[in-house]
Amino acid sequence: MAARQKSPQRDDTGVFLAIVGVLAVPLVYVLQANGVITIPGMPSLLMYVAIIILFTWAYCRWRTPSTWNPVKRWLTLLVLVFALAVLSYFGVSKQYGRDHSLESSAEQAKIALFEMRTFTGMPEITFTHFNIYYRNVGSLPARAVGSKTTITVGPQPMSQKEIQEAQDKVLSWQGWQSYLRTRKNQDLQPGVGQWFSFPDQPGDASRDLAGKLPFVFTQHWYVYAMVAFKYWDSSMEPDVFGVTEGCVGLWGDLTTNHNCGRSRTFLEREAFTHSSITAQ
Secondary structure (H helix, E strand, O other): OOOOOOOOOOOHHHHHHHHHHHHHHHHHHHHHHOOOOOOOHHHHHHHHHHHHHHHHHHHHHOOOHHHOOHHHHHHHHHHHHHHHHHHHHHHHHHHHHHHOOOOOOOOOOOEEEEEEEEEOOOOOOOOOEEEEEEEEOOOOOEEEEEEEEEEEEEOOOOOHHHHHHHHHHHHOOOOHHHHHHHOOOOOEOOOOEEEEEEOOOOOHHHHHHHHHOHHHHHOOOEEEEEEEEEEEOOOOOOOEEEEEEEEEEEOOOOOOOEEOOOOEEEEEEOOOOHHHHHOO
């Protein structure tokens, strides 16, 4: 009596786990990127690595790829693992950024930029300048309040890209630390406002403005001021500073302030600390 032949068994476990691996990484990434689930950075990384390892193991057990030639089999695996690794990287990076983001609070100092005024062409004005007015609208004293300003006057309006690049340049100014040291005694109490002049004395900058501002009236030129403040208060970590930035545009009669770029207040971690500012 002839023995019955057993039909070959399919290894469905490998197929199932391979499908799970391919679907799990994109699903977790989308949920994590949209903030639906929150998994801390390191557990998130370990989870993605585990899913990719599980997928690789399942792929190697899957019967169908074993019938392909070696180049096709391993190249397919490489492409799939690379795609899953890229998604995993962006998922972990987004979560890491979320874990380490700094959020400002109402219980902190907060500098607000209020207005810019032009002073030129009057007998009592000894030099052409702008006055920039600001106030601490937060609940704690702002310490070592310092500002950086750049003014651009020209015949054409600045593009949003040009404005953003100019604001980025002000924020990344390499002289912030040394300048804030000169401002270590310049505290601003909650609800108190102050102003400063730019330029703050007669000189080339003032003469340049005096030569260009008439064209705003006669030839419709544009004035752009990029202003940034940095400061800190007692609630902030030693290397965290408050930052306020704004862009003010003036044209026409030079009296109406126009918002022309980023206008925001946020916290920023610096390479220097509060104590390095106040040190003698």
